[in-house]
Amino acid sequence: MKNTFLRVFLVVLFSNMVVVAIGLGVVDFVEDRNQVSADVLGDIGVSLVSTYEKSGTSALQEQARRFEKQLQGSIFIYQENGRPLLRPLPRNFRDSTNLSDPVGAEEAQASADARRSQFIQVIGASNTQYLLVFRPQDKSDAISPWAIALLSLLGLLVSSGILAYWLMGPLLKLQKITRSFGQGEMSARVDHRLVQRNDAIGNLAREFNEMAGRIETLLSSKERLLRDVSHELRTPLARIEVALTIAEDKHGQPAQQNYLVRIRNELHELDELIGQVLTLSRLEAASMQKGTIELQPWLTDIVDDVQFESQLRGIAITKTGDLPKALHGDPVQLRHAVENVLRNACFYSGEGGAVEVSSSEVDKQAIISIKDNGPGVADDMLEKIFHAFFRSSSARESNSGGFGVGLTIAKRIVQAHNGEIQAFNRPEGGLEVRFCLPLA
Structure with missing residues (x-):
């Protein structure tokens, strides 16, 4: 039964992991679908570059703030020589004043931010090239991906264990009741909580109780038959022994005496057998004086x-x-x-x-x-x-x-x-x- 529980646990755990993986894939797909259209970002980039080339940095910053509010994100523009027109990108795409992570964590976060960000190339006047970077606003708390993975795994283990026990618990109870019934406890029955279930386990519990009741009735009938027949047999045996005693007193021929002795021995054996059968039938129902x-x-x-x-x-x-x-x-x-x-x-x-x-x-x-x-x-x-x-x-x-x-x-x-x-x-x-x- 332990092996069965382990197998059920592993199947449930694997199923949960597949479901979670599919869910994460759907979430990632939806996030990708929620990104700003490249055409929209291209038009915004052309507008911002045109404003910069015509009116300068101040006008560019004012227009960029309006677009950032509209798109709910941050806009970064670089000239082809690498000079930022608005503000430089932080090393890890996050505000460096809010970071206390080590370098390795910053690089990991930079990779995540780079994946979420969008990059658009814009051509200005005189074929001057600009790079527009749009990073959507981070709406989640700053939780480490490893912490999220660990909590998810812990949740999967706990939920899989609970579900596996929910499935195997009734079967363990049925096994215990079946073992008791098989060891001679004819009154063993499945409790009403399992019997009242409206599923396959409930059907199995009800059928077991019905089977146990029929078997108990059959055994009781057999025991009563053994007791009744044994008692009834002893009555004619007693009469035969009385007749045998009278015949022995008549002092018949020696050959007859030998037959009479043989009859008495057979009567004693038959009486002993009936006594043992009665003992066996009483042991089925009698309580022990322990x-x-x-x-x-x-x-x-x-x-x-x-x-x-x-x-x-x-x-x-x-x-x-x-x-x-x-x-x-x-x-x-x-x-x-x-x-x-x-x-x-x-x-x-x-x-x-x-x-x-x-x-x-x-x-x-x-x-x-x-x-x-x-x-x-x-x-x-x-x-x-x-x-x-x-x-x-x-x-x-x-x-x-x-x-x-x-x-x-x-x-x-x-x-x-x-x-x-x-x-x-x-x-x-x-x-x-x-x-x-x-x-x-």
């Missing part, structure tokens, strides 16, 4: 519990790191997420495997990493393992007996804490699952 968590004792307690469960398989779990000290979140839900990932790591590490749990603090985030030495996951499936009911064809999933919901639940819990969960294949083998949770 508070301050003493992270290190809390994490040590989780490691000890899972280590106790895995001791018969000879799995060693090591914990490293002593930062951060505290975390703001729901201790029960976060424990469920971390335990789920840690149990998976122990399962896939196999007999005598090793699992490492580490914690650190980076950029005001708590980082909890769980590393195992199992078979890992195909690189193209690292993101998919967090999808509900996804089961890869790799060794990590083929015989797990799971339902593909545990990592999805862990991800929803982490997202409810405005955090992230990611999986990486370790170079030395195995999988690393990393929790990134913002600190309070």
